[in-house]
Amino acid sequence: MKTSNKIxxxxxxxxxxxxxxxxxxxxxxxxxxxxxxxxxxxxxxINDASEAQDIAQDTFIKAYRDLGNFRGDARFxxxxxxxxxxxxxxxxxxxxxxxIADAISDEDAEIYAANQQWQTFxxxxxxxxxxxxxxxxxxxxxxxxxxMRMAIxxxxxxxxSYEEIAQIMKCPSGTVRSRIFRxxxxxxxxxxxxxxxxxx
Amino acid sequence: xxxxxxQKISQFLDDDLNATEASHxxxxxxxxxxxxxxLHRYTAVxxxxxxxxxxxxxxxxxxxxxNNLAEKPRALPVKPVxxxxxxxxxxxxxxxxxxxxxxxxxxxxxANSATIGQVAMQQDTTEPLNKQIDDYIHTHPTAINLAADAxxxxxxxxxxxxxxxxxxxxxxQGK
Numbered sequence: 355m356k357t358s359n360k361i362x363x364x365x366x367x368x369x370x371x372x373x374x375x376x377x378x379x380x381x382x383x384x385x386x387x388x389x390x391x392x393x394x395x396x397x398x399x400i401n402d403a404s405e406a407q408d409i410a411q412d413t414f415i416k417a418y419r420d421l422g423n424f425r426g427d428a429r430f431x432x433x434x435x436x437x438x439x440x441x442x443x444x445x446x447x448x449x450x451x452x453x454i455a456d457a458i459s460d461e462d463a464e465i466y467a468a469n470q471q472w473q474t475f476x477x478x479x480x481x482x483x484x485x486x487x488x489x490x491x492x493x494x495x496x497x498x499x500x501x502m503r504m505a506i507x508x509x510x511x512x513x514x515s516y517e518e519i520a521q522i523m524k525c526p527s528g529t530v531r532s533r534i535f536r537x538x539x540x541x542x543x544x545x546x547x548x549x550x551x552x553x554x
Numbered sequence: 555x556x557x558x559x560x561q562k563i564s565q566f567l568d569d570d571l572n573a574t575e576a577s578h579x580x581x582x583x584x585x586x587x588x589x590x591x592x593l594h595r596y597t598a599v600x601x602x603x604x605x606x607x608x609x610x611x612x613x614x615x616x617x618x619x620x621n622n623l624a625e626k627p628r629a630l631p632v633k634p635v636x637x638x639x640x641x642x643x644x645x646x647x648x649x650x651x652x653x654x655x656x657x658x659x660x661x662x663x664x665a666n667s668a669t670i671g672q673v674a675m676q677q678d679t680t681e682p683l684n685k686q687i688d689d690y691i692h693t694h695p696t697a698i699n700l701a702a703d704a705x706x707x708x709x710x711x712x713x714x715x716x717x718x719x720x721x722x723x724x725x726x727q728g729k
Contacts, residue, residue, distance in 0.1 A: 379580050382619075382620050385615075385620070386580075386597070387567070389597070390600070394607070418623050484607070511603065511604070515569075531564075535561045535564040538564050541599050
């Protein structure tokens with residue numbers, strides 16, 4: 355896992371360095387890469403999907419404007435994560451004018467994020483639709499050939515790099531790259547019709 | 555949208571592209587809405603699998619962020635100046651301490667060598683001189699007016715001959 359994290363750091367560092375020099379394309383890539391994680395994080399505390407996205411966008415805007423102060427002491431995502439938590443806290447304080455934000459400590463947020471079990475605040479209809487898509491994803495994975503299922507599982511659930519998966523599966527990393535891509539394509543073919551109905 | 559482009563998207567999500575390759579990918583994504591949609595769906599699936607929960611994200615999420623940032627031409631620059639200043643401050647402080655230490659050491663050495671020199675000179679000159687005086691007194695007991703001194707001081711004058719001779723009378727003139 356260390357190898358994988360090191361690669362992530364290197365790519366992110368390069369993108370951050372470019373963004374710090376004013377390369378907005380590089381920052382756009384970082385937004386595309388982490389938007390789902392940040393929205394998911396904010397969505398744990400905000401009882402409205404639309405507001406959660408606004409706060410997540412505000413997080414990325416704040417992060418960009420403060421990018422000059424990012425010194426690389428921590429990973430970019432860790433730094434972004436803290437900005438997201440603080441932005442959410444500030445929103446809750448201004449919105450409800452009470453100390454509800456105190457209930458969210460960084461430590462708690464880390465634990466919740468690690469467990470990934472917190473209930474997202476969505477309307478019942480949204481929750482049903484989201485669950486429907488999640489079920490479709492799991493079903494698509496079950497229907498995958500064994501080698502593709504194993505590759506995508508090790509990548510998504512275990513966070514392993516291509517090289518690590520290649521060692522486990524005893525095949526070249528190029529084969530792993532291909533298997534993961536084909537697995538994603540198969541899943542995408544299943545969920546795309548569902549998402550198209552939701553203007554995704 | 556080509557299969558190759560979609561594979562690049564998949565690699566990007568897995569951090570298998572370097573920054574240059576990722577930048578090229580982004581250029582292509584900007585002209586291909588289908589590819590951008592694929593990126594959104596791939597990231598959504600990836601996040602859903604990791605979080606065991608699907609969260610819907612607007613497809614224009616990133617473009618809204620980037621449009622907001624368009625008002626600001628660029629990110630705040632990295633502050634190499636501050637880092638530089640911090641080092642300059644540190645170096646200036648270190649240099650000041652070093653100079654101060656050198657000066658103090660220099661003064662201390664000068665003071666020591668002067669004192670030692672003076673003592674050495676005194677030792678070099680006084681001891682033989684005293685010896686000469688004592689010798690002179692012993693060999694010329696009447697050369698100094700002990701009686702006159704005794705009258706002036708009214709006390710014991712056993713030490714006065716050498717003192718008088720040292721302070722007032724150049725050597726050799728008493729003869």
